[in-house]
Amino acid sequence: MSEEGNEKREFRAEVCKVLHILTHSLYTNREIFLRELISNASDALDKVRFRVNRGELPRLPDLDLEIRITLDKDAKTLTISDTGLGMNAEELAENLGTIAKSGSEDFLASLAAENDRKAENPEETAAADAANIIGRFGIGCYSVFMVADKVEVISRPAFGEGEPKAHVWTSDGLGTFTVETTDSEEPERGTVIKVHLKDDALEFAEKYRVESIIRKHSAYVPFPVFVDGEQANTQPALWREPRASIKKEQYDSFYTHLTYDNKPPLDVEHISVDVPVQFTALLYIPDTERDFFGSERDYWGLDLYARRVLIQHNNKELLPEYLAFLRGLVDTEDLPLNISRETLQENVILRRINQVVTKQTLGHLEKMARDEKEKYNSFWRLHGKIFKLGYHDFVNRDRIASLLRFNSSALAEADDLTSLEDYMGRAPEAQKTFWFVTGPNREACRLNPHMELFRKKGVEVLYLFEPIDEFVMDGLGKYKEWEFRAVENAGPEALKDFEDKEKPEAAPPLSDEDSTSFDALMARMKEILGDKVTSVALSHRLADSPAVLVSPDGGMTASMEKLLKVMQKDDSIPVKILEVNRDHPLLRSMLKIYKADNKSRVLDEMTRSLFDSCLLVDGYLKDPQALAARQNEILTQAAAWYTEVCKI
Ligand code: ADP
Ligand code: MG
Numbered sequence: 001m002s003e004e005g006n007e008k009r010e011f012r013a014e015v016c017k018v019l020h021i022l023t024h025s026l027y028t029n030r031e032i033f034l035r036e037l038i039s040n041a042s043d044a045l046d047k048v049r050f051r052v053n054r055g056e057l058p059r060l061p062d063l064d065l066e067i068r069i070t071l072d073k074d075a076k077t078l079t080i081s082d083t084g085l086g087m088n089a090e091e092l093a094e095n096l097g098t099i100a101k102s103g104s105e106d107f108l109a110s111l112a113a114e115n116d117r118k119a120e121n122p123e124e125t126a127a128a129d130a131a132n133i134i135g136r137f138g139i140g141c142y143s144v145f146m147v148a149d150k151v152e153v154i155s156r157p158a159f160g161e162g163e164p165k166a167h168v169w170t171s172d173g174l175g176t177f178t179v180e181t182t183d184s185e186e187p188e189r190g191t192v193i194k195v196h197l198k199d200d201a202l203e204f205a206e207k208y209r210v211e212s213i214i215r216k217h218s219a220y221v222p223f224p225v226f227v228d229g230e231q232a233n234t235q236p237a238l239w240r241e242p243r244a245s246i247k248k249e250q251y252d253s254f255y256t257h258l259t260y261d262n263k264p265p266l267d268v269e270h271i272s273v274d275v276p277v278q279f280t281a282l283l284y285i286p287d288t289e290r291d292f293f294g295s296e297r298d299y300w301g302l303d304l305y306a307r308r309v310l311i312q313h314n315n316k317e318l319l320p321e322y323l324a325f326l327r328g329l330v331d332t333e334d335l336p337l338n339i340s341r342e343t344l345q346e347n348v349i350l351r352r353i354n355q356v357v358t359k360q361t362l363g364h365l366e367k368m369a370r371d372e373k374e375k376y377n378s379f380w381r382l383h384g385k386i387f388k389l390g391y392h393d394f395v396n397r398d399r400i401a402s403l404l405r406f407n408s409s410a411l412a413e414a415d416d417l418t419s420l421e422d423y424m425g426r427a428p429e430a431q432k433t434f435w436f437v438t439g440p441n442r443e444a445c446r447l448n449p450h451m452e453l454f455r456k457k458g459v460e461v462l463y464l465f466e467p468i469d470e471f472v473m474d475g476l477g478k479y480k481e482w483e484f485r486a487v488e489n490a491g492p493e494a495l496k497d498f499e500d501k502e503k504p505e506a507a508p509p510l511s512d513e514d515s516t517s518f519d520a521l522m523a524r525m526k527e528i529l530g531d532k533v534t535s536v537a538l539s540h541r542l543a544d545s546p547a548v549l550v551s552p553d554g555g556m557t558a559s560m561e562k563l564l565k566v567m568q569k570d571d572s573i574p575v576k577i578l579e580v581n582r583d584h585p586l587l588r589s590m591l592k593i594y595k596a597d598n599k600s601r602v603l604d605e606m607t608r609s610l611f612d613s614c615l616l617v618d619g620y621l622k623d624p625q626a627l628a629a630r631q632n633e634i635l636t637q638a639a640a641w642y643t644e645v646c647k648i
Helices: 013-025 032-054 091-099 101-120 131-137 139-146 200-206 205-217 248-259 347-370 373-392 397-403 420-426 442-449 451-457 468-477 512-532 558-567 587-598 601-618 622-647
Strands: 067-074 077-082 148-156 166-171 176-182 191-197 226-227 266-271 279-285 302-306 309-315 327-332 433-438 462-464 481-487 533-538 547-550 576-580
Touching: 013 101, 013 139, 013 373, 032 067, 032 077, 032 139, 032 166, 032 191, 032 205, 032 309, 067 205, 077 200, 091 148, 091 166, 091 176, 131 587, 139 148, 191 200, 200 205, 205 226, 248 266, 248 279, 248 327, 266 347, 279 347, 327 347, 347 373, 347 397, 373 397, 373 468, 397 420, 433 468, 433 558, 442 451, 442 462, 462 468, 512 533, 512 576, 512 587, 512 601, 576 601, 587 601, 601 622
Parallel strands: 067 226, 302 327, 433 462, 433 481, 533 576
Antiparallel strands: 067 077, 077 191, 148 166, 148 191, 166 176, 266 279, 279 327, 302 309, 547 576
16 A cells, blocks of 8 residues: 555455445435444444553553544534544555455345345334344444445554654545555544535434434443534443342333344343353344345354453354354453453364353253243254254253154144154153154145154154254153154054054955065066066055055165265165065056056056156156156046046
8 A cells, every 4th residue: 555545445355246236226224323333433442442451552542432422413424433443544445445244245245135124024124123233243344334425544553663644544435445654643643534415315414313313223332422513322231230129111212233134132131140140141042033044144243342342243162153143242350351252263262151051051941931931932943043953962852852843743834843852752652763754845744755754653753844853852862761763764664553543444455466476566566666666565564555665774864865965976876675565456456467468568557657656756856857757658548538438
């Protein structure tokens, strides 16, 4: 960066994109620009306090750490200054001219998701507002261009050798900016941002308006904020107050300050611990879902304070990943104030806090599950997806298993939930297994042919809708001595101790001769299918379906197998046993056809089609054209026979 550099510099492409969106599509809630500027000023002050605590000496060490806003209606300006860290010329260009690429991409992805959500829930439009996600991805600064047609940022670094000059960054937010040296005396240390308000944004030069925005969005900023000389915020450290004295509204408004979420939290957990570490934590369970498997995968953690001084935002050592849904902070007496951010990793104290936070949170969730069932179910629907990952946590595995929720064949609605404990309570005496079936939704689970035996026996089956669920089952292994098993791995013996609950109309038994012919039919079917199947065998698990594919070793489930194949980019079709239902009308008809003509072409078509529909149920469809051709041929024949039989 050259000192005389008066030349215009271009914003990076992704900045332009973000700027364009901010200035063109976000008209509601423009006031949050002030929240972003104040939060940046507060961060800059935090950084000075942090370094002073480590023994560094800033310029003008006696200067108060504070934020001042001045308004000038005639000049149409709002000016905000802080005595914080400040920036040199290079930092001005870097911090205010680029966005970490991931930041802007994540913002755009999150914005798109938000818009989709709005389209699906039109009644939520007022609540869901893109402005809420601005601060999350390191683009808060640019929101000022929602209200400004020109912005000057004048800054003087707080640390460094000699007498640093101030530099001024100027832009109209359209595509270019400049950075120049300036003789300005202000600021002596830190940053002054002069916002030239657009004509339709002059409300932000009104003192009462600015004060009310600060009360609404920035009440808990830990430094005094003055508007035209008067302090506008209260800055209490809410988490240090005794629990009994805090009202729900205070918890809620602190949450809003912390997260910018416009829904109040689902629940709050206020922890105060003395041993084995001394700390206070204020933890919230949001009432909104976050996308930890997509755009927000890196945006979690708790704010870490040492004796009320902010050490780090979003510290990830304080929580296991499966509790990433928690928002809030931890304030400890046990960390030295002069700790460097680098040594926070692998820190013993943080690890102990992590353990306590985990135990307390599990306790909190257990209590909620016991005393406030509906609330717990809401928690599960919002955060169950990430919480499930807790099956990794060996130490707390049983507690986590007891907090898992599932849909199941015994429940009436798709969003009803059961715990493992409740499932055990409903199971017949002899049962010692959690049976599960995997499918994209309830209907698919219900129609899985492997379910038929379980329906007949009246044995409840857990429905797993997400691919990860099977890993969870696998990882848990057992719960209270009960095993987890997939219905498709139920051998012929598995349910033999259970009485039939439903007695389907039994097909007339086959004569000995027909029995022998049926064996021959199965051999013929194997011949037709060749090495697509290991064998064709009699099934004892089917009631309504004609056939099903079964793994020879009873090992992996079809869904797990498919997942692994996708991961390994293997598109081959697994070779399995084709089990057929001898009592099914289709097989009975096929038997007749076989007896009449054991080389019948119709039998050929039918066998292949039957096999295809089994593959379809398992999620494999490799040759749709051939399948469609076969279907059409059978349909054509069936239609011809129908017209003949009905004489039409
Ligand atoms: P974020 O705050 O999430 O990093 P912003 O867009 O709000 O993203 O700010 C970008 C960067 O600009 C900040 O990270 C910081 O380095 C710098 N910055 C902004 N405002 C100030 C300020 N008042 N004092 C010092 N640095 C600032
Ligand atoms: Mg910011």
